[in-house]
Amino acid sequence: MTEVGRNVTKIDAFKLARGEPVFTDDVHPVGMLWAKVLGSPHAHARIVSVDATRALALPGVVDVAWHAQVKAIPHTRAGQSHPEPSPWDTVIMPEKARFIGDRVAVVVAEDLATAEKALGLIDVQYEVLPALTDMDEAHRRTDVLIHEVPDPRGIAEGGRSNVAARIDKQVGDVDAALKTCDHVVERTYWLPRVQASHIEPHVAISWLDEDGRLVVRTSTQVPFHLRRILARILEMKEADIRVIKPRVGGGFGDKQEMVMEDLVALMTLRTRRPVRLEFTRTEELICARVRHPQRIVMTTGVMNDGTIIANRMQVTADTGAYGSHALTVQGNTGQKVLPMYPCANIHFQVTCLYTNNPISGAFRGYGAPQGCFALECHIDEVAKVIGMDRLELRRKNHIRLGDTDPLSAKLGEGKEGLVRVIRSTGLEKAIELGCEAIGWGRKRPPSAPHLKRGLGMALAMQGSGIAGVDWGAATVKLNEDGSVNLAVGATDIGQGSDTVLAQICAQELGIRYEDVRVLSSDTDLTPFDVGAYASSTTYVSGGAVLKAARLVREQLAAMAAERWKCAVEEVRFGAGLVNAGPDRTMTVAELASHALYHVKVQPMATASHMSNESPPPFAAQFADVEVDPQTGEVFLRRFASAVDLGTPIHPDLAEGQIEGAVAQAIGYALFEEVIVDAGGRVRNPNFLDYKIASALDMPEMITILVPTQEPSGPFGAKAAGEVPIDGPAPAIVNAICDAVGVRAYRIPVTPERVWRQIKEAGE
Amino acid sequence: MKIDVRLNGRDTAWEAPAGATLLAVLRDGGPNPARMISVKRGCETGDCGACTVLLDGQPVNSCVVAAGRAHGHEVTTLEGLAADPLMISLQKALVDHAGVQCGYCSPGMLISLYHLLRECRAAGVRPDDHAIREALSGNLCRCTGYVKPVAAAAAVAAALEAVQAAAPGKGTVAS
Numbered sequence: 001m002t003e004v005g006r007n008v009t010k011i012d013a014f015k016l017a018r019g020e021p022v023f024t025d026d027v028h029p030v031g032m033l034w035a036k037v038l039g040s041p042h043a044h045a046r047i048v049s050v051d052a053t054r055a056l057a058l059p060g061v062v063d064v065a066w067h068a069q070v071k072a073i074p075h076t077r078a079g080q081s082h083p084e085p086s087p088w089d090t091v092i093m094p095e096k097a098r099f100i101g102d103r104v105a106v107v108v109a110e111d112l113a114t115a116e117k118a119l120g121l122i123d124v125q126y127e128v129l130p131a132l133t134d135m136d137e138a139h140r141r142t143d144v145l146i147h148e149v150p151d152p153r154g155i156a157e158g159g160r161s162n163v164a165a166r167i168d169k170q171v172g173d174v175d176a177a178l179k180t181c182d183h184v185v186e187r188t189y190w191l192p193r194v195q196a197s198h199i200e201p202h203v204a205i206s207w208l209d210e211d212g213r214l215v216v217r218t219s220t221q222v223p224f225h226l227r228r229i230l231a232r233i234l235e236m237k238e239a240d241i242r243v244i245k246p247r248v249g250g251g252f253g254d255k256q257e258m259v260m261e262d263l264v265a266l267m268t269l270r271t272r273r274p275v276r277l278e279f280t281r282t283e284e285l286i287c288a289r290v291r292h293p294q295r296i297v298m299t300t301g302v303m304n305d306g307t308i309i310a311n312r313m314q315v316t317a318d319t320g321a322y323g324s325h326a327l328t329v330q331g332n333t334g335q336k337v338l339p340m341y342p343c344a345n346i347h348f349q350v351t352c353l354y355t356n357n358p359i360s361g362a363f364r365g366y367g368a369p370q371g372c373f374a375l376e377c378h379i380d381e382v383a384k385v386i387g388m389d390r391l392e393l394r395r396k397n398h399i400r401l402g403d404t405d406p407l408s409a410k411l412g413e414g415k416e417g418l419v420r421v422i423r424s425t426g427l428e429k430a431i432e433l434g435c436e437a438i439g440w441g442r443k444r445p446p447s448a449p450h451l452k453r454g455l456g457m458a459l460a461m462q463g464s465g466i467a468g469v470d471w472g473a474a475t476v477k478l479n480e481d482g483s484v485n486l487a488v489g490a491t492d493i494g495q496g497s498d499t500v501l502a503q504i505c506a507q508e509l510g511i512r513y514e515d516v517r518v519l520s521s522d523t524d525l526t527p528f529d530v531g532a533y534a535s536s537t538t539y540v541s542g543g544a545v546l547k548a549a550r551l552v553r554e555q556l557a558a559m560a561a562e563r564w565k566c567a568v569e570e571v572r573f574g575a576g577l578v579n580a581g582p583d584r585t586m587t588v589a590e591l592a593s594h595a596l597y598h599v600k601v602q603p604m605a606t607a608s609h610m611s612n613e614s615p616p617p618f619a620a621q622f623a624d625v626e627v628d629p630q631t632g633e634v635f636l637r638r639f640a641s642a643v644d645l646g647t648p649i650h651p652d653l654a655e656g657q658i659e660g661a662v663a664q665a666i667g668y669a670l671f672e673e674v675i676v677d678a679g680g681r682v683r684n685p686n687f688l689d690y691k692i693a694s695a696l697d698m699p700e701m702i703t704i705l706v707p708t709q710e711p712s713g714p715f716g717a718k719a720a721g722e723v724p725i726d727g728p729a730p731a732i733v734n735a736i737c738d739a740v741g742v743r744a745y746r747i748p749v750t751p752e753r754v755w756r757q758i759k760e761a762g763e
Numbered sequence: 764m765k766i767d768v769r770l771n772g773r774d775t776a777w778e779a780p781a782g783a784t785l786l787a788v789l790r791d792g793g794p795n796p797a798r799m800i801s802v803k804r805g806c807e808t809g810d811c812g813a814c815t816v817l818l819d820g821q822p823v824n825s826c827v828v829a830a831g832r833a834h835g836h837e838v839t840t841l842e843g844l845a846a847d848p849l850m851i852s853l854q855k856a857l858v859d860h861a862g863v864q865c866g867y868c869s870p871g872m873l874i875s876l877y878h879l880l881r882e883c884r885a886a887g888v889r890p891d892d893h894a895i896r897e898a899l900s901g902n903l904c905r906c907t908g909y910v911k912p913v914a915a916a917a918a919v920a921a922a923l924e925a926v927q928a929a930a931p932g933k934g935t936v937a938s
């Protein structure tokens with residue numbers, strides 16, 4: 001192995017570090033118009049009339065559009081594979097606003113200031129409706145319906161209630177099993193609304209090319225899904241739409257959604273001019289997507305010796321105004337989490353409600369951070385109840401090599417899925433190495449006498465793509481000098497997938513990574529890929545690259561065998577050379593040149609890859625905290641992650657995935673929360689009040705890769721992107737509990753909450 | 764409003780609407796032809812550092828500085844430091860340490876680190892981990908968790924110290 005496993009220079013790193021024009025907004029087409037969206041000031045209101053006369057009279061304003069002028073074709077903006085598991089509850093311009101910030105009108109003008117000014121000149125009459133911002137109230141009330149759509153495709157109860165999605169799946173019989181257990185432990189956990197907060201906002205620019213085709217250059221994770229959705233709702237042919245994904249400044253799931261591309265496309269089609277729309281940070285925090293807030297009730301039946309007999313997880317979730325990912329995020333909350341402790345009786349229930357709150361959607365981890373928080377806090381609680389060491393309880397029950405995961409078959413991606421068998425796991429090793437790194441069982445003394453110290457841990461697992469659903473394709477083309485052009489639909493959004501895919505390609509062809517150039521995500525030029533989500537790129541798209549490279553290698557081997565008059569099996573590749581025995585050697589470049597000018601054939605192949613498996617990567621994560629009981633302040637001193645992601649194709653980038661995920665999860669645990677008041681208004685829509693981790697908020701970080709060989713993955717690889725975001729919040733909360741003896745059932749664990757709990761416990 | 768500014772070492776005349784921010788003039792261009800696209804827009808409230816530039820050598824968040832403030836002053840963006848040896852070594856270190864993920868925060872981070880290391884070089888001190896984190900604390904990065912960018916800066920700081928140790932007195936006098 002030379003190219004795989006090597007810390008090569010990330011393929012786009014220098015141009016990014018030089019600040020070159022590589023992002024969507026860095027290049028503006030000539031004659032571009034600037035768009036702004038008028039958002040609803042009401043959480044729930046019928047838009048009775050819109051009068052844009054005054055706005056259109058403002059010099060520089062070119063066009064204004066609202067629901068009366070735009071054909072209402074129901075769809076979902078979730079950005080998923082066809083057939084979409086999310087309800088079709090959305091139209092481009094709604095006639096009813098369902099949250100504060102919902103689209104009322106869109107303006108395009110010659111410059112941004114004029115577009116902004118025009119928003120204030122649009123006269124709108126609203127019929128204000130009662131707003132439901134509490135998910136339990138939304139559940140109870142059927143007199144107020146947030147979606148009374150004529151075609152309620154995919155909505156759980158057909159628009160007769162505010163339930164957007166329901167799940168009720170059981171393996172075994174939990175009620176019966178609980179009666180036989182020595183202990184039954186039930187606790188309730190609350191998870192907040194947080195936002196992905198990629199530093200590059202959502203931004204899209206569209207124009208018509210010289211053939212009148214629609215081009216959309218956008219900061220997206222899903223160019224091909226986007227093209228499909230746009231074609232349907234704009235009533236165009238897919239071939240007449242080109243979606244280009246340039247460099248993307250972070251996505252984390254939030255850019256899986258079609259947050260704005262339909263608007264720029266609409267306005268380009270109306271004006272025949274280029275249109276640009278970019279969200280402000282305030283719009284990001286109100287109108288993009290948030291992680292679903294949830295309440296989770298965990299009920300666990302356990303024997304005195306620590307054997308878990310039954311596990312029940314009941315989730316109530318708030319999907320906000322639209323049902324983007326309502327079914328599948330909540331499905332993941334159980335599916336990606338409960339298999340950690342296999343037992344004969346598992347019950348998983350979800351009720352996901354529409355409310356008039358901001359829209360929940362995809363965010364790295366996709367439901368698993370919520371479920372993992374509940375389960376891993378709960379395991380500590382169970383250990384306490386039965387008087388068993390919390391590490392021992394985990395070791396006794398966690399999933400092992402060869403175990404099956406019956407829940408995955410029951411759930412799948414919103415429908416019955418495939419049975420999962422664990423064919424690689426480094427979990428035991430990860431626990432061992434993580435314990436060693438953090439000094440488990442050897443708690444350090446507090447750094448000052450007034451502080452209390454504690455250690456906490458959590459285990460996590462995720463998936464590698466969606467089994468039987470996610471797929472991607474790649475095209476490998478060999479040039480006459482031995483260099484390769486690799487075209488992939490897979491979407492590099494900063495995580496480094498172009499680099500990793502180039503390494504896989506080079507490894508298989510026996511050439512150097514430096515000789516591979518990658519073109520990623522242009523629906524005109526690259527083959528299909530579902531896009532960057534569900535931790536799929538290395539595992540699924542990497543599989544496609546591997547197959548395409550193998551096909552090219554076979555073409556080359558045949559040509560070499562023909563030339564040398566030897567058997568194809570004798571031809572070997574490696575270190576840029578092709579040979580068949582000592583005196584028959586040439587470079588890949590010589591063979592390529594031979595192919596193009598002698599044989600007159602282009603060595604080239606396109607391959608598609610889908611996996612019926614979704615092997616889980618595993619993580620064991622550990623927190624070392626100090627707490628000031630007087631103030632409730634929590635100081636996270638050290639954080640260790642030991643992660644089995646199969647073969648790390650690029651160890652530094654894999655570490656970077658872990659470190660970045662941990663940073664986001666530290667915010668989830670300690671300070672991030674999009675605060676929405678009872679009227680549905682976001683109270684903190686800026687980076688001063690919605691705080692994400694800065695360099696000073698980070699603890700000492702210990703990151704350990706635990707390599708395993710996953711038989712179904714390219715060169716043994718699994719996924720890296722999501723699993724490390726699951727464990728930090730419960731590990732930190734478990735550590736706080738270890739330090740001060742009180743448990744937070746709700747995150748973020750702000751100083752005030754800790755202080756209050758300590759005070760209440762003392763009374 | 765007409766603004767005379769020394770932008771990346773060149774005398775430049777800007778035309779800007781009253782109230783325009785330095786970020787808007789640098790990045791969006793408007794009537795001014797050259798867009799300095801290394802200057803990124805992340806929040807426009809002075810909280811993320813994506814728009815960091817040097818104003819008379821001091822790092823500022825250009826989104827909360829009025830363009831008029833630059834009249835008669837010197838503005839330096841990453842583009843203006845393309846040939847600067849310290850900036851080049853910082854860029855290389857950031858790349859070599861895999862400190863660039865999406866790279867949207869990178870130009871702002873690099874400007875902040877450049878300022879720190881120049882000050883430290885002038886003072887003849889080597890910034891420790893905490894000083895590097897302080898310097899980066901206004902540059903939000905959602906991808907890296909800051910581990911690798913901090914390591915990259917520490918590596919450049921160590922290299923600078925080694926150079927200074929080899930040539931004592933050199934670089935410690937200037938300020």
Ligand code: FES
Pocket residue numbers: 803804805806807808809810811812813814815824825826827
């Ligand atoms: S855009 Fe200026 S600090 Fe964020």
Ligand code: FES
Pocket residue numbers: 199249250494862863864865866867868869903904905906907
């Ligand atoms: S590398 Fe993406 S925000 Fe820093």
